Amino acid sequence: MSFLVLDSIKKSFGQTQVVKDFHMAIEKGEFVSFLGPSGCGKTTILRMIAGFETPSDGVISIAGKNQNGLKTSQRNIGMVFQAYALFPNMSVFDNVAFGLKVAGQPKSEIEKRVKEMLKLIHLEHLADRYPYQLSGGQQQRVALARALAPKPQVLLLDEPLSALDAKIRVSLREEIRQIQRQLGITTVFVTHDQEEALSISDRIVVMNAGRADQIGTPSDIYNRPATRFVASFVGTLNIIDAIVEDPAANTIRIGENVIKLREPIGALKGGDQVSIALRPEAGSLNESATGDTALTGKVVSSQFLGSVVRTRFEVGGNQISFDMFNAPDKILPQLGETVTLRFAASDLLLIKD
Template sequence: MSRSIDVELVNIQKKFGDNVVVDSFNLQIEKGECISFLGPSGCGKTTTLNMIAGFLEPDQGDLLIKGKRMNGVPSNKRELGMVFQTYSLFPHMTIFENVAYGLKLRKVGKAEIAERVRKVLELVKLPHVADRYPKQLSGGQRQRIAIARALVTEPSLLLLDEPLSNLDAKLREELRDELKRLQQEIGVTTIFVTHDQEEALYLSNRIVVLDHGKVEQIGTPWDIYNRPASEFVHTFIGKSNRMPGTLLKSEGEQLLLRTEAGFTLQAPARGRTFTGNQPVSIYVRPEKIRLVVADTAAESANQVKGTVKLTSFLGAYTECEVEVGGDVLTVRIETGNEDAGLTAGSTVFLQWKSEDVFVFARKGNER
């Protein structure tokens, strides 16, 4: 079965002066996909979204929507809906009038406007606020109305520019759930810009990780988290413990390493090439570490001895900080597992599987 491509970026580049903010961006987005652009501030994600929306023009490359080249085509000719970080609702208009605004500009008949506004307000679960004004709604309700206004025109492409960033944690979580439900229910192709890794992992079919205008990796949330293409991707997505060390030996895909604290560890090369005595950074995620109170080194190729410095109960799990030589490693223990006796000063042993270790070459004098 052939794929239906809704959006395609071909060697897109954008400069502001001499600063290249988006460089050689290539991407195909299939119909119905939810794609997230993820990265730190200044990585080029919003600039790319604004080029897709028609607010900015690429300096190089081609932008296609449904197979048609969009370079130079104004935003209002692109059949898209956009939701901004700020709600951008008209304060002097009722919610009904705000949502209906785009339909009126398109000269849709009054009866059809009334029906489409009713349906989209039901979709975002706010049919009862049609006669209110924006100031009478909570932040979460206003953002849902902004989404309704974008959806009411039945766009072929929905663009979301950090729509949850101005909400408190609880509202952000609720609206994140709502966005996922809406996207799956409607099936509209969606591009979501965020710097929040959890939002991207939760909402996306695929994630584009950007840094300094360049694409670091494109993949499913599982691949991005479990098969990072670079050290930047690994450290930006999720939490990870880093131990500086040195490569002792490389045999095929298996590496033998020594940390600066003096521990010998094993790890897979994952297709990367290393040389003997090369300085490396060794990573293992907190949830991949098993914490035991007895020395069972014979059972594990990767075991280190440490001292508990701090424990924090966080509901679903307890987080422990364990000093290992000169490093402090974070360990997450699921609630319900035995954690008695894990008080500050306790001696413990940390174990993990070699396949859960990621190794990257260190640069220069980086520790």
């Protein structure tokens, strides 16, 4: 039986429905990220799990127990916010101890548990400091320790890294994931940063206008996007307009190029328009590259991105990007040059709206 279940969840504010018939079952110890743009409903779902919002319809259950009628304080949930939310007049030690004191635990148990938490986040030496004396990353680690100290059954993270600079974000997200694995706590993480979601999640929920467009592993979400929205939102992806050439032969036409797809075209007829997707890293200009498919077109731009050079070429009215690793002796494609990109037919995905 799944540990955290969201069954037919809906949420409306007045006439506006912000979460639309959401279903998901999360296993015990799983790390699930809700990914999507602002206003897609991801934070509202998190707030309903926490008890800050009540579902307009549907049931939220944890370990088989209906949570809908419970207050936030009755749900045994830890939560970390974007803005740290530490008590400025309390030391690091007292901030971490706060939930334990509210629960009425003995002083000796509180001291033992706080020391465990500070060791877990590697801040034992800062126990007597106050929030204003800490960096942003240190404050967020204290907020994490405070959330974990009462041993919650679910940990909720509401964009906890978005206020930090890029380098700190990377190190702290890795630390959060390590701690989560070590404790085995069921975790729901809300973010608009696709790299964060892809790097630390067991599964990702891509939210779009109040619905889950796709739920899957990071590999599934990236390599096999289920909708045009997921394809365009997660990673860099070429969306290519094509025409069905011969449905029986499973072929499409892109400009002068006729390509045989691995994925069945389905009920489409010859002459129908179809959208396909191709990742920039999928192809190669190398004539000896392995691949059963190719596209030929003219180079229209080239960008130097450090370790990667991203080039765009035009074919059949589409501008298609492809990436090459940089090397000091590499000869880069020139504007106006005709190039042939070679790749496997299995790298092409039919995009459904």
